[in-house]
Amino acid sequence: MLSKIFVLVLSVFFVISCGGSTENTMNGGNNNANSDWSIDSNFIQDGGPGKDGIPSLDQPNFQSIDNTTYMFASDLIIGIKSGDKIKGYPHKILDWHEVVNDSLENEKFVLSYCPLTGSAVAWDINNDTGDTEFGVSGLLYNSNLILYDRNTGSNWPQMLMQSANGSKKGTFATQKVIFETTWEKFQLMYPQAQVLSENTGFSRNYDDYPYGNYRTGDKLLFNVENDDDSRLHKKERVLGVKVGSSTKAYNISAFSSDLEVINDSIRNTAIVIAGSKDDKYALAFERTVSDGTVLEFSAVYNQLPIIMSDNEDNLWDINGTAVSGPRAGEQLVSPFSYIVYWFAWAAFYTDAPIYQ
Numbered sequence: 001m002l003s004k005i006f007v008l009v010l011s012v013f014f015v016i017s018c019g020g021s022t023e024n025t026m027n028g029g030n031n032n033a034n035s036d037w038s039i040d041s042n043f044i045q046d047g048g049p050g051k052d053g054i055p056s057l058d059q060p061n062f063q064s065i066d067n068t069t070y071m072f073a074s075d076l077i078i079g080i081k082s083g084d085k086i087k088g089y090p091h092k093i094l095d096w097h098e099v100v101n102d103s104l105e106n107e108k109f110v111l112s113y114c115p116l117t118g119s120a121v122a123w124d125i126n127n128d129t130g131d132t133e134f135g136v137s138g139l140l141y142n143s144n145l146i147l148y149d150r151n152t153g154s155n156w157p158q159m160l161m162q163s164a165n166g167s168k169k170g171t172f173a174t175q176k177v178i179f180e181t182t183w184e185k186f187q188l189m190y191p192q193a194q195v196l197s198e199n200t201g202f203s204r205n206y207d208d209y210p211y212g213n214y215r216t217g218d219k220l221l222f223n224v225e226n227d228d229d230s231r232l233h234k235k236e237r238v239l240g241v242k243v244g245s246s247t248k249a250y251n252i253s254a255f256s257s258d259l260e261v262i263n264d265s266i267r268n269t270a271i272v273i274a275g276s277k278d279d280k281y282a283l284a285f286e287r288t289v290s291d292g293t294v295l296e297f298s299a300v301y302n303q304l305p306i307i308m309s310d311n312e313d314n315l316w317d318i319n320g321t322a323v324s325g326p327r328a329g330e331q332l333v334s335p336f337s338y339i340v341y342w343f344a345w346a347a348f349y350t351d352a353p354i355y356q
Contacts, residue, residue, distance in 0.1 A: 094113035143224050
C-alpha cells in the first residue's frame with residue numbers, strides 16, 4: 001500500500017503537470033507515441049502533462065550573479081562554458097521546465113534536466129539532430145524524460161542521448177561538457193557568469209520543489225525496468241560513465257569532502273574522475289590526449305575552477321580545459337557521462353559496476 005506521503009507527492013505531480021492523464025500508459029496524443037521504438041515500449045509511460053504540458057524555455061532570460069537573489073548556497077546549478085562566456089542553469093527552475101533551448105558563442109544547444117532521474121544533459125543542435133528546438137514529449141522511458149524535436153517530432157530519451165522513435169531514430173546527439181555544483185561554489189568559480197532568470201514568462205513558484213520528498217525518499221512515481229536498491233539508495237547521486245557497452249558508476253557521496261581525483265579505466269579506455277562530496281560535483285574525462293599521451297592526474301585544492309594537475313605540469317579546470325602548462329588551451333575529451341540518481345542508471349544499465 002502506498003504511503004500517504006507518496007500519494008501526496010503523486011497528487012502534486014499531476015496538479016502541476018496541467019491536469020494530464022494519471023494512467024501510466026503511452027500517450028496516444030503524442031507524435032509517434034505508438035509507432036516503432038528502438039527501446040522496450042513496455043517501459044514507455046505517459047508522464048501526465050501531455051506534449052509541451054511542461055513548457056520548455058525557448059527564449060531564456062539571464063541576469064548577473066549580483067542580481068540573482070533567489071538562490072541559496074546549497075542549491076544545485078548546472079554550468080556551461082564556451083570561451084570566456086559561462087551560463088548557469090539552476091535546478092530549481094529546471095525542475096519546472098526541464099528543457100532549455102539556448103546558445104553560447106553562437107553555438108546552439110539544448111540543455112535538459114529530468115527531475116525524476118536527477119540527470120542533466122546538454123547536446124548540440126546541429127545537422128544530426130536537425131536545426132530545431134526541442135520540447136518535453138510528455139512521455140517517459142524508465143522514468144526518464146523523453147524529449148522531442150520540433151522539426152520531425154522524433155522522440156529522444158534523454159539518458160540515451162539518441163533518438164529512439166521517428167524519422168531520426170538511431171541518430172546520436174553530440175554531448176556538450178557541463179558541470180553541476182552548488183550555488184556557493186559556482187559563484188566562487190565564475191563571478192562573471194550569467195544565470196537563468198526566474199522571469200521566465202511563466203507563473204511558477206521556483207522556491208517550491210514540485211515533487212514533495214521525492215529527492216530523498218525511496219519511492220518512485222513510475223515503474224522502471226530494473227530495480228536495484230540493494231547496493232545504493234535509489235536517489236543516491238552518482239556519476240554514470242559509459243564506454244562502448246561497458247559502464248561504471250561513481251558514488252558522489254563517497255568522494256572526499258573537498259576533492260578527489262581517480263585515475264581509472266573502462267574497457268581499456270583510460271579515464272580520470274574528479275569529484276567532491278561537499279561541492280556535489282563529479283566529472284569524467286579521457287586521459288589520452290590528442291598526441292596519444294596518457295596522462296596521470298592528481299587533485300589541486302583550493303584553486304577553483306582549477307581542479308587537477310598532471311605529470312606534465314599542466315593545470316586543468318572543471319571543464320576539462322588546460323589553463324596553463326605546455327598543453328594550455330587543450331580540451332580533454334569527455335566520455336558518455338552525466339550525474340544521475342542511482343536507480344535510473346541501474347534501470348538503464350543492469351548490473352552496472354560501482355567504483356569501490
